[in-house]
Amino acid sequence: MTISDAHEGGVIVVSPRGRIDSTTSALLDRHLQGLAAAGQTRVVVDFTGVDYISSAGLRVLLALAKRGRDHKGRVALFGMNDSVRQVFELAGFVALFTIAPTRAEAVQSAMA
Amino acid sequence: MTLRVRIEFAEGVPEERVLEGEDLMVGRLSTAGLVIAHPSVSRHHARLSARNNAWWIEALSATNPTLLNDTAISGIERLAPGDVLKIGTCAVHVLGAPEAARPAASGSPAIDDGQAARLAILNEVHRALATAIALPQLLDLILERCFSVLAPEEGVVLLRTAAGSLEPVATRRRIGPPGPVDVSRRLIDEVAGKGKPALVMDAALDERLAGSESIIVSGVRSVVAAPLVDGDAALGLIVLASRAGVRKFTEHDLDLLVSLASAASLRVRNVALAEEAAERRVLERELAIAHDIQMSMLPKPMPDRPEVCVAAALKPARSVGGDLYDYWVSGDRLWFIVADVAGKGVGAALYMAVVKALFRACAYGDAKVSDVAARINREIARDNDSMLFITAMLGTLVLATGDVTMVDAGHNPAVVLAPDGSVTHPTIPKSVALGVIEDFEFSEGRFQLPPRTTLVLYTDGATDARNMAGQMLGADRLLAVIHHADPAPAALVTSVTAMIQAFESGAPQEDDITVLAIRRP
Numbered sequence: 134m135t136i137s138d139a140h141e142g143g144v145i146v147v148s149p150r151g152r153i154d155s156t157t158s159a160l161l162d163r164h165l166q167g168l169a170a171a172g173q174t175r176v177v178v179d180f181t182g183v184d185y186i187s188s189a190g191l192r193v194l195l196a197l198a199k200r201g202r203d204h205k206g207r208v209a210l211f212g213m214n215d216s217v218r219q220v221f222e223l224a225g226f227v228a229l230f231t232i233a234p235t236r237a238e239a240v241q242s243a244m245a
Numbered sequence: 246m247t248l249r250v251r252i253e254f255a256e257g258v259p260e261e262r263v264l265e266g267e268d269l270m271v272g273r274l275s276t277a278g279l280v281i282a283h284p285s286v287s288r289h290h291a292r293l294s295a296r297n298n299a300w301w302i303e304a305l306s307a308t309n310p311t312l313l314n315d316t317a318i319s320g321i322e323r324l325a326p327g328d329v330l331k332i333g334t335c336a337v338h339v340l341g342a343p344e345a346a347r348p349a350a351s352g353s354p355a356i357d358d359g360q361a362a363r364l365a366i367l368n369e370v371h372r373a374l375a376t377a378i379a380l381p382q383l384l385d386l387i388l389e390r391c392f393s394v395l396a397p398e399e400g401v402v403l404l405r406t407a408a409g410s411l412e413p414v415a416t417r418r419r420i421g422p423p424g425p426v427d428v429s430r431r432l433i434d435e436v437a438g439k440g441k442p443a444l445v446m447d448a449a450l451d452e453r454l455a456g457s458e459s460i461i462v463s464g465v466r467s468v469v470a471a472p473l474v475d476g477d478a479a480l481g482l483i484v485l486a487s488r489a490g491v492r493k494f495t496e497h498d499l500d501l502l503v504s505l506a507s508a509a510s511l512r513v514r515n516v517a518l519a520e521e522a523a524e525r526r527v528l529e530r531e532l533a534i535a536h537d538i539q540m541s542m543l544p545k546p547m548p549d550r551p552e553v554c555v556a557a558a559l560k561p562a563r564s565v566g567g568d569l570y571d572y573w574v575s576g577d578r579l580w581f582i583v584a585d586v587a588g589k590g591v592g593a594a595l596y597m598a599v600v601k602a603l604f605r606a607c608a609y610g611d612a613k614v615s616d617v618a619a620r621i622n623r624e625i626a627r628d629n630d631s632m633l634f635i636t637a638m639l640g641t642l643v644l645a646t647g648d649v650t651m652v653d654a655g656h657n658p659a660v661v662l663a664p665d666g667s668v669t670h671p672t673i674p675k676s677v678a679l680g681v682i683e684d685f686e687f688s689e690g691r692f693q694l695p696p697r698t699t700l701v702l703y704t705d706g707a708t709d710a711r712n713m714a715g716q717m718l719g720a721d722r723l724l725a726v727i728h729h730a731d732p733a734p735a736a737l738v739t740s741v742t743a744m745i746q747a748f749e750s751g752a753p754q755e756d757d758i759t760v761l762a763i764r765r766p
Contacts, residue, residue: 154755155588185717187709187756188587188636195632195681223705224636224655225677 136164144175144207144243146236150182153190162193165200174206175243179236181212186220198230207231211239246295248324249340254283261340269293270500271311271332274441285309285333287474288440289503293324296360300324300339305504307511308476309333319371321364363501366390370508380516384415387483387509392417395469395498397485401426403433404473404481404513411437411481428484432470437479442471442506444499469494471506475514483509532564532591539565539594542601544572549766552644553579556734557761558742560706566757567593567635568704569601573608577644580608583656583702583761584637584679592633593757599625600635600679614640618652618679618687625680634680638673638702647694647765652687654679657708657720660701660727661694662737668728671700699732699764703741706756710745713752718745734762 134151145168149161168176176197194210201208209231213221221227233239246267253259262279269278271291279293287306294301303321304311312331313322324330326341369390388400402415411433416426436443445468470484483506485494539561547555557570567586572579582604586593603624607617618639625635638659640651649671651659655678658670673690694700703723710718726744730737741760 185709188585188634188705192587192632192634195634199632222675223657224634225653225675226655226681229677229681 134160136161138168141177141240142244144177144240145173146177146179146240148179148182152185152187153183153193154185154187155189158187158189158193161190162196165193165197169200169204174201174204176201176206176208177236177239177243178208178210179212179239180210180214180217183213183217186217188224191220191224191226194230195226207243207245209233209239209242211236246298246300248293248295248300250279251338251340252281253336253338255285255334264293267295268497268500271337272305279337281332281335281337283333283335286335287333289442289507290332291330292500292504294321294360302330303504305507306474307507307509308474308514320368362394363497363504366394366501367504367508370505380513381415383509383512385417387505388415388417391483391485391502391505392419394501395485395494396487396492397469397494398487398491399426400483400485401428402473402481402483402509403428403437405437405479414481426484426486428470432468432484433482436470436472436482436484440472440474440479442469442499442503444469444494444496467493469499469502471499471502473506473510473513475510480510480513480517482506529564535591535594536561536564539597542598543570547572547574550574550644551766553642554734554764554766555579555581555762556738557759558738559757559759560742560754561757562706562754563590565591565594567597568706568757568759569597570702570759570761571601571604572761572763573605574644575609576611578611579642579644579763580604580640581642581702581761581763582608582637582639583704583759584635584639585656585704585706585757585759586635587633587678596625596633596635600637604639608639608641613689614650614652615687615689618654618676619685622654622679622681622685622687623683626683626685629680632681634678636678636705642694642700642763642765647696647698648691649694649700650689650691652676652689654687655681657703657705660703660724661692662699662701662727662730662732663695664697664732666728668724694763694765696765697732699734699737699762701727701737701741702761702763704757704759706754706758707741707745707760709756710749710758711752711755712748712750718748722748732764734764737762 134149134157136149139146198208211233231242233242248264251259251261264279266278271279272289273282273286274288287309289305291305291311292303301321301323304318310317314329324339326339328339330337384402391400398419400417401413403411404414406412467489468486470482472482473480555572559568569584572581584600586596603621607620636655638653638656642649651673653673654676661669661671671692674688676687677685708718708720708723726741730740738760
C-alpha cells in the first residue's frame with residue numbers, strides 16, 4: 134500500500150492505494166495519527182485506489198472518525214468501489230461516516 | 246620492510262600504494278597503516294605484519310571477513326606477490342617488493358616473543374569459541390588471558406542490555422576478589438558509542454577524561470579499552486586499567502585487546518541469537534497452550550437431537566484468533582453465535598474470550614436476542630479507545646417450531662439451504678458491529694427454518710480467503726459450495742472448509758475462518 138496526501142483549502146485528502154488489510158492498516162493508522170498529531174482535523178479519505186479493506190482497516194477509519202468527533206474535526210470518505218462499500222455496509226458502518234459521491238463533495242463536507 | 250599493493254574499489258580509480266613498516270593496521274580509520282577509506286571496510290579490518298622476510302595478513306573483524314584469494318582467513322596467512330585480498334568490497338592486489346619474496350622453504354615464521362604470546366592468546370580464545378562454552382565463561386576466559394598477557398590491575402567487560410544501557414558482566418582484579426570496576430561514562434561513549442578503541446596513557450591529561458571523576462576510582466592512570474562490535478552496532482566493550490606507575494599500556498597492548506574483542510564480539514552475537522531462539526521457542530510453546538485453551542472454550546460437538554443438528558469448525562490463521570462460535574440449548578430453544586473480532590492473534594483472542602463469557606452470561610432461556618446483543622455491545626464499547634469492534638450474528642431457534650430470531654451486528658449475511666438445494670439470505674435488519682456505539686439499539690429479524698433446511702453462518706475469513714494469485718474466494722463461490730453440499734451440518738461444514746483450503750492451495754491463511762451449520766431434521 135502507498136499513501137499520498139493533497140491539501141485542498143484547509144482539508145487534507147489522504148489517498149491510500151492497494152489493500153488495507155491487517156498487514157497494511159497499521160501503516161495507514163500511523164499516517165492518520167500523524168496528521169492528527171499535527172493538528173489536521175479535517176480529513177478526506179480517497180478510496181479510488183483501494184481494492185480491499187478488512188476489518189482491521191475499518192478499525193483504523195473508526196479511530197479516525199472518533200478522533201474527528203473528539204476534536205471537533207470533520208471526516209469524509211469518497212471513491213469506494215462496490216466491494217469496499219459492501220464491507221462498510223456489512224459492518225453496519227455506512228451510517229457512521231460521511232460517504233460522499235465525489236471528491237469535491239467530500240472536500241466540501243470536510244470544510245463545513 | 247616495504248610492500249607494494251594496488252587497491253581496486255568497486256567503483257572509481259584504483260590506487261597503488263607502497264607500505265612501509267612491520268605492523269600495519271588495515272582499516273578505514275585515518276590512523277591505520279593501510280587506510281582504505283571505503284564504507285564496506287571496518288575500522289580495524291585486518292593487520293599486515295612483516296616477519297621473517299615475509300608479509301602476513303591477519304583478519305581482525307568478527308563480522309566483516311578478510312578474504313585471501315577468495316577464501317576467508319581465520320588465523321594468520323602469508324602473502325605472496327600475486328595474491329589478492331578482499332577487504333570489504335575492495336580488492337587489494339599484492340604486487341610484492343624485493344624484501345617480500347616468499348622463502349624457499351616453508352615452515353613456521355620466526356616470531357618474536359611478544360608476537361608469539363599474542364598468537365597463543367588469540368589461538369586459545371579462538372579455540373574456546375569453537376567449543377560450546379557459555380558467555381560468562383568466555384568473558385572470564387578473555388579477562389583471564391588479558392591479565393596474563395597485558396598484566397592490568399583491573400579489567401571489566403560491559404555489554405549492552407536489552408534496554409540499551411551498557412552494564413558490567415565480568416570483572417577481574419589482580420589483587421583481591423572481583424568487584425565493581427568504575428569506568429567513566431565518557432570513555433564508554435568514546436569506545437562503545439563511536440566504536441573506537443582507546444589508549445589513555447595519562448588520565449589527567451587526556452581530554453576524553455576531562456571533567457570526569459576518574460576512570461577507575463583508585464586513581465588509575467593507564468587504560469586500554471576496545472569495543473565489542475557487531476557490524477556497526479556496539480555490543481559492549483572491554484576495559485583494562487592499571488596505575489601508571491605499575492603498568493603503562495602501549496599501542497601493541499591496544500592492538501591485542503582489539504583482536505580479543507573482535508573474537509568476543511562474534512561469540513556475544515551468537516549467544517544473543519541462541520537466547521533469542523530459546524525465547525521464541527518459549528513463546529511458541531505458550532501460544533500452543535493458548536491455542537489449546539481457546540479451542541477448549543468452543544462448545545463440544547452436540548449430539549444430534551430429534552429437533553436439531555449442529556456442527557461447526559474454526560480455523561485460526563495464527564496459533565490463536567479472534568473468531569468465535571458458540572451454541573447451547575437452554576429451555577425450549579437453541580442459542581447460537583458466530584463472531585469475528587477485528588484483527589487476529591493474541592489481542593483478538595483476548596476479546597474473543599470476553600465475548601464468549603458475556604454471551605454465556607446473558608444468552609439463556611427466553612432472553613431477548615436484541616437485549617443480549619445490547620449487553621455485550623455495552624460492555625465492549627465502554628472505554629473502547631482502541632476502537633476494537635466485533636461483528637456477530639447471534640440468535641435463537643425455537644426447537645419445536647423452527648422460529649428463528651437473529652441480530653446481525655455488522656456481520657456477513659446468513660445463508661439458508663432449502664431441501665431443493667436453493668440458497669437464500671434471510672432478511673435480518675443490519676445493525677452496527679458490537680463495541681462501536683455504546684447505547685446502540687439492535688434490531689431483530691425473524692424467520693422460520695422449515696424441516697430439512699439448514700442455516701449456515703460464517704465469518705469473512707471464509708469469503709476473503711485468497712489463493713496464490715491473490716484472488717478472493719468471494720460470496721458467490723461460497724454460496725455455490727453450500728448449494729452443492731450435503732445438507733447435514735457435519736458434512737456441510739467439512740465440505741466448506743475443505744473447499745476453502747483447496748481454493749487457497751497453499752497460500753497462507755490470512756484470517757480466522759469459522760463455519761457454523763444448524764439443521765432441522
